[in-house]
Amino acid sequence: MSVQANAPRLSSQERARRRYLTDRAIVNLFIWPTLILLIAINLFPLFYSLYLGFTDYSAIARQVPVWVGFKNFSDILNDQQMWKYFATTGKYALASVGLQTLLGFALAMLVREKFRGSGLLTTLILIPMMISPVVVGLFWKLMYNPTFGFFNYLLGFTNPSTGPDMLASRFAGKVVPNLALWAVVLVDVWMWSPFVMLLVLSGLKAIPDYLYEAAAIDRASSWFQFWRITLPQVAPLLLIAVLFRTIEAFKAFDLVMGMTGGGPGDQTELIAVNLYRQAFLGQWRTGRASALAYIVLIIIIAVSNLYIRYLNKMRGES
Amino acid sequence: MATFYETGPGYPVTESIRVDRVSPTARRIHAVRAFVVLVFAIITLIPVFVMGITAFKSRADVVSVPPKIIFKPTLEGFVFLFTERAVVSKVRLPEFQKKAEAGELSLFERIALNTGQEITGPSDYVDRLKNSLIIAGISTILSVGLGLFAAYAFSRFPIGGKDDLLFFILSTRMLPPVVVTIPLFLMYRQLGLHDSHLGMILLYTVFNLSLSVWLLKGFIDEIPIEYEEAALVDGYTRFQAFYKIVLPQAVTGIAATTVFCLIFAWNEYAFALMLTSDDARTAPPSIATMLGRGGIEWSAIAAGSLGFLIPVVIVTFALRNYLLRGVTFGAIRR
Numbered sequence: 033m034s035v036q037a038n039a040p041r042l043s044s045q046e047r048a049r050r051r052y053l054t055d056r057a058i059v060n061l062f063i064w065p066t067l068i069l070l071i072a073i074n075l076f077p078l079f080y081s082l083y084l085g086f087t088d089y090s091a092i093a094r095q096v097p098v099w100v101g102f103k104n105f106s107d108i109l110n111d112q113q114m115w116k117y118f119a120t121t122g123k124y125a126l127a128s129v130g131l132q133t134l135l136g137f138a139l140a141m142l143v144r145e146k147f148r149g150s151g152l153l154t155t156l157i158l159i160p161m162m163i164s165p166v167v168v169g170l171f172w173k174l175m176y177n178p179t180f181g182f183f184n185y186l187l188g189f190t191n192p193s194t195g196p197d198m199l200a201s202r203f204a205g206k207v208v209p210n211l212a213l214w215a216v217v218l219v220d221v222w223m224w225s226p227f228v229m230l231l232v233l234s235g236l237k238a239i240p241d242y243l244y245e246a247a248a249i250d251r252a253s254s255w256f257q258f259w260r261i262t263l264p265q266v267a268p269l270l271l272i273a274v275l276f277r278t279i280e281a282f283k284a285f286d287l288v289m290g291m292t293g294g295g296p297g298d299q300t301e302l303i304a305v306n307l308y309r310q311a312f313l314g315q316w317r318t319g320r321a322s323a324l325a326y327i328v329l330i331i332i333i334a335v336s337n338l339y340i341r342y343l344n345k346m347r348g349e350s
Numbered sequence: 351m352a353t354f355y356e357t358g359p360g361y362p363v364t365e366s367i368r369v370d371r372v373s374p375t376a377r378r379i380h381a382v383r384a385f386v387v388l389v390f391a392i393i394t395l396i397p398v399f400v401m402g403i404t405a406f407k408s409r410a411d412v413v414s415v416p417p418k419i420i421f422k423p424t425l426e427g428f429v430f431l432f433t434e435r436a437v438v439s440k441v442r443l444p445e446f447q448k449k450a451e452a453g454e455l456s457l458f459e460r461i462a463l464n465t466g467q468e469i470t471g472p473s474d475y476v477d478r479l480k481n482s483l484i485i486a487g488i489s490t491i492l493s494v495g496l497g498l499f500a501a502y503a504f505s506r507f508p509i510g511g512k513d514d515l516l517f518f519i520l521s522t523r524m525l526p527p528v529v530v531t532i533p534l535f536l537m538y539r540q541l542g543l544h545d546s547h548l549g550m551i552l553l554y555t556v557f558n559l560s561l562s563v564w565l566l567k568g569f570i571d572e573i574p575i576e577y578e579e580a581a582l583v584d585g586y587t588r589f590q591a592f593y594k595i596v597l598p599q600a601v602t603g604i605a606a607t608t609v610f611c612l613i614f615a616w617n618e619y620a621f622a623l624m625l626t627s628d629d630a631r632t633a634p635p636s637i638a639t640m641l642g643r644g645g646i647e648w649s650a651i652a653a654g655s656l657g658f659l660i661p662v663v664i665v666t667f668a669l670r671n672y673l674l675r676g677v678t679f680g681a682i683r684r
Binding site: 055058059061062063065066067069070072073074076077078080081084091139142143145147148149150151153154155156157158159160161162163164165166167169170171172174175179180181182185186190192222226227230231234269272276279282283285286289290304307308311312318321322325326328329332336 | 380383384386387388390391394395396397398400401404412413414415416417496497499500502503504507509515518519522524525526527528529530531532533534535536537539552553555556559560563588589592613616617618619620623624634635637638648651652654655658659662663665666667670673674677678682
């Protein structure tokens, strides 16, 4: 280090004083701008929307928010329609996170040991998750097109009248419920399996070799090695991947908006999409939407807590 | 090949080879595995490839049944994306053709003429793209700058309730965007920030701050604290130590963080859809609304998507070693 050459000369006392003062000042100077911005743009709106959740208010009506207590919350919880959207979101989360976990895990096991070109292939697989979800939605809308889309063509359905129309939930003209939802799940899996792969891979790489060597000396089968060494060792990271993806599934918005806009009918109306519809379209039910947003937030927090508790338990055991 | 595995008294032991990894079965499994991954990668890239070729298809080729893989490439999609056009009436058509023959028309005008249209001006998309660049660019600089200071403070100083503060910063990223958008919408309307560049820049700055603080903290944690201590002993002030010792060491981390913030701001859709309408609207919501207008110009949408794709592909390759950190907000390293 050429530090000594141009360092300013100071008496030791002055130096100590200056460093002590600047340390404190620097901490404040360095941290507060960030915190103030976060408080202004995140924390304050969070409390404001909690308040709005207890009011009857529409952002486009010329009226002040009227306090209505828990009415919005009870309305939402008594609304059959809303339960249906929650169920759709749950189905979507379960299917997409489940498939992503399986596929991501399998992929990670496959690319775990290097082969020629494995680095390049792994990077190529990672591309989808970096693309804007709304653009991905549009991509796949074109792919799924029943007459000129590549999806049907590559699956061998060359005649549109006998093939599936994924986004309209039809197969050869007949209605197949939930086909559109599966179409969205498929795209989500396409986009985010690499994410699970990436996390699991980093977990796999951290497993010390001596565990396997010891198992090999004991002539443990590879099946046994997988269940007793590999799986428990990567479980924490796998769980984090699942946690991240579950949270994202409840926030899922861009992809669905790009692809189906909630349709056909309300088959792909996920809770986040409905939230947007209530808040910014039609009647602009700001109060009710805020209450709904809080319900979603509470669900997300509850789910994360469950996962984190399980994660801590697992860490405590091993 | 065989010589590679020959061992025995006559050969020096250069490396240990596990028998279970070089047996014929293991090698066959290895080959199968490579093949499966290759197939998966190809399947993964099909939609990307389709979007890429669709951008260069003519209107007729896009909707051909069955879909074409071999076709005559044209820049129609890009012309449709970037320009507003009007149909040329039959009376004026010869006049235009004469101009084209004389070489007075630009490339875009000639392509438009092939579809029987003339260019009347740039499309909205050009403005949207400009907005995207301005908002993503400035917000990235701000969030990396602020994040760098905060990350340094969190990394080097004892701060009361540090873990709670860091968790608070990370948790802001977990909120569904709509929860904060409704009050922000009202707030921005009061302050006159709705549909303004400043409003979006502020929002994206905060949106990316959690990412940049966590990522940069990870990178700074890895720089040995001894370097700074040595500098401090030599009479540097804290601030000098920060920008003369830490910053140069953290350049790679800063670069990676910058690109991640840029990509996130560049791709963002939900906030832009809800908080902008025209002046500050960015490209992602405008590509999406292109669907709604008249006949669907798939080649234009594909061209717009391709423009989004290329930077992402480059970034993925440039950042492949940091991707894990980036997509988990720096919470996971290794």
